[in-house]
Amino acid sequence: MTVEQKVGILSDGAKYDVSCSSSGSARAAKSGSLGSAAVGGICHSFTSDGRCVSLLKILMTNNCAYDCLYCVNRRSNDIPRASLAPREIAELTYGMYRRNYIEGLFLSSAIEHSPDRTMELLCETVRILREELGFGGYIHLKGIPHADPAIISRAAALADRMSVNIELPTENGLKLLAPAKTKDSILKPLSQLAEIYAEGQLDRYNPNRALPAGTTTQLIIGATPDSDATIIRLSEGLYRRFGLKRVYYSAYMPLGTSPLLPAVRAPLLREHRLYQADWLLRFYGFSADEILPENTNLNTELDPKSDWAVRNPHLFPIEVNTAPYEMLLRTPGIGPRGAWRIREARAHARLSYEDLKRMRVVLKRARHFITVGGKFYGHTPELTLDTLRALDAPPPAQLSMFDTPTFLPLLTAAPEEIAASVITGEM
């Protein structure tokens, strides 16, 4: 098999891992070496289903000793198999980087022979790139559950970012669908990487510190019956305990044949709502308990912030000239930038509705939840969720990141505002 054929198989096998966006790493080019990394400087491009393809995203091997039922690379699946040697991957990456095809490497692997051997080969690939070829570009490396912590440490010293995928949100799910993995085998490397990252942050101006771009994980949504509330609570715990940069959510795709698995793909809209809820955790000061009551799922009609607001009508409308900053942040249509602008501007003058427009507050949503100088600009102050739904109830629809939305619910913004929200996460 030629290297080209192997690359075809192995890059196809890697496409189901969505934890590949990259940023947060800054390293200047050095004389005698090639490439550099910059904060936010590695460009992203996305496939039509939203997956990032800016890096050379590839598996070292798809020859897996494990048999996770949801995975295309599972041992029992009859697919073409291939493996690349560390030097082959290193030279391929280096060559593509020099031609400006890629800006870095996202290297993952199935578990060939054993976790230690797999982690050792991944580590060797990065060593060749960094130490022999002087590659200074971005490297995102997968951490392998059950692997020896010493090998993981060596890998972390050379990579920009590492991720260990949790995949299934509960231990029961793991037992059922990926019995070779345990919760401990996944959380241990995550905990180790969190410590390595934290140590590096003590020396944050050192460009050669370990894991400058931190750690991430991925959860598969919809392979098990776990509710969105369970998933959001898990994410909250992961951010708190391991200081993760991101939790990625991947809508389940029916790649297995087991009767234990759902026959249909999980809706992308669910994945999108989980990303929105994730933003509320990270940037809006919400707790998981506030976003969703236990064992419930996110509202498909409203984004999670609007949903929270209409579940708490006694808190609205707020007066933008006097409301606490925390309440501004919790108001639909006002994102972190808008809340900050309002707080800064109202320290100098009383704000008008026109001022809010100039601040790019999404008034189409916000006006139902605010007063400006005591005046309410929404439909009626008594609007409840049911009334809002009844006024303009759209059919639940699959959300695409790229097509023009076919409906505009009352509380959502114009298409360009929706597009901006998808990119910036502001709600």
Ligand code: SF4
């Ligand atoms: S360990 Fe499981 S999830 Fe990972 S490649 Fe093998 S079968 Fe797939």
